[in-house]
Amino acid sequence: MSRVLVTGAAGFIGYHLSRLLLSQGHEVIGFDGLTPYYDPELKHTRLALLRESKAFSFVPGMLEDDALLRKMLADARADIVVHLAAQAGVRYSLEAPFSYVQSNIVGTANLLEGEVTAVGGETLSFRVQGLGSLTLPRPDQPPALGAAALAFRPHQVSIRVRDEQVDASRLWLNGRVESAEFLGEFSRYRVRVGEVAMVTDQPHYAGLAMFAPGAEVRLGIEPTQVRFLEC
Numbered sequence: 001m002s003r004v005l006v007t008g009a010a011g012f013i014g015y016h017l018s019r020l021l022l023s024q025g026h027e028v029i030g031f032d033g034l035t036p037y038y039d040p041e042l043k044h045t046r047l048a049l050l051r052e053s054k055a056f057s058f059v060p061g062m063l064e065d066d067a068l069l070r071k072m073l074a075d076a077r078a079d080i081v082v083h084l085a086a087q088a089g090v091r092y093s094l095e096a097p098f099s100y101v102q103s104n105i106v107g108t109a110n111l112l113e114g115e116v117t118a119v120g121g122e123t124l125s126f127r128v129q130g131l132g133s134l135t136l137p138r139p140d141q142p143p144a145l146g147a148a149a150l151a152f153r154p155h156q157v158s159i160r161v162r163d164e165q166v167d168a169s170r171l172w173l174n175g176r177v178e179s180a181e182f183l184g185e186f187s188r189y190r191v192r193v194g195e196v197a198m199v200t201d202q203p204h205y206a207g208l209a210m211f212a213p214g215a216e217v218r219l220g221i222e223p224t225q226v227r228f229l230e231c
Ligand SMILES: NC(=O)c1ccc[n+]([C@@H]2O[C@H](COP(=O)([O-])OP(=O)(O)OC[C@H]3O[C@@H](n4cnc5c(N)ncnc54)[C@H](O)[C@@H]3O)[C@@H](O)[C@H]2O)c1
Pocket: 007, 008, 009, 010, 011, 012, 013, 014, 031, 032, 033, 034, 035, 036, 037, 043, 061, 062, 063, 064, 084, 085, 086, 087, 088, 089, 102, 103, 104, 107
């Protein structure tokens, strides 16, 4: 059983994920700022339901509060971090663009930074949802502020995932298409890479071939943009 830190645990997806994890016997540490983007009462109700489980604990706070976030990460001692706290929605970004910059860019950089600086020695480790731990050589230069994001850019470091080498901006893995679904502006593929199944959405650019089930593909993935379904 794992200790899972779920940011955005009072939100729509974070709440349902937390419930699922608790029902599977995992410990869940929820983190959420209970922002007023929609009625916070709903978030309080979700938290009350999660608190019915003794395996759930909650830390209120905003991602932008770097000091709080670091303390929370250190205290949580989580095996896995699932980052779902975010300013969601598309239309609202036209009204309040800086809310997105703060929550989604500054806040996420704070979270990654906290994760990375918590690890010492010659390597950095981080977890990608469900994939487990990736171990990266520490960059030559000491990380500066916000360097966690940089550290994950493969032009700064070399990453190995199950002995697969990485190119300039992506992890390149050999996969086999299990299913392909045409969804208008993009196609959704379920691709198997060894023991891992993942879903990836591919926009339709002119001239790009659709991959049929059974096709062997070279899959270039950005670590933060993949949902791993099973390991
Ligand atoms: N719901 C969907 O259909 C959907 C679809 C695609 C992607 N997503 C993405 O999944 C993520 C979660 O979506 P959701 O539907 O659960 O959204 P949500 O708004 O219900 O939940 C997000 C939670 O994060 C918290 N939060 C927001 N900013 C915060 C901050 N700066 N610090 C701390 N907490 C903060 C909010 O209080 C909220 O409880 C978002 O990134 C969203 O864009 C959602």
